[in-house]
């Protein structure tokens with residue numbers, strides 16, 4: 001159905017980044033629960049990436065080939081790390097917790 005991978009149009013380099021809930025919500029909705037919290041964000045979402053990347057060149061989830069073997073890509077857990085101690089790749093937050101996989105597209 002999709003010729004995404006071998007179409008030659010999108011043969012850009014990609015890499016997977018893992019971001020926190022706040023970054024994920026900002027990508028999806030432009031805001032998160034902490035926007036209105038008393039203390040605001042711990043770190044500004046996506047501050048580690050250029051605004052280009054935060055909006056144009058980052059897509060939620062991972063490419064099909066990045067999923068676990070035998071995974072059909074639907075309703076799976078590959079794109080969520082329910083508990084991570086590493087810092088968020090989007091904002092650098094060191095709060096441990098859930099991380100969401102995003103695909104970062106290299107420039108052509």
Ligand SMILES: [Zn+2]
Pocket residue numbers: 022026031032033034035036041045
């Ligand atoms: Zn926010």
Ligand SMILES: [Zn+2]
Pocket residue numbers: 067068071072073074076077078079
């Ligand atoms: Zn999967």
Ligand SMILES: [Zn+2]
Pocket residue numbers: 019020021022023024045046088089090091092093
């Ligand atoms: Zn983050």
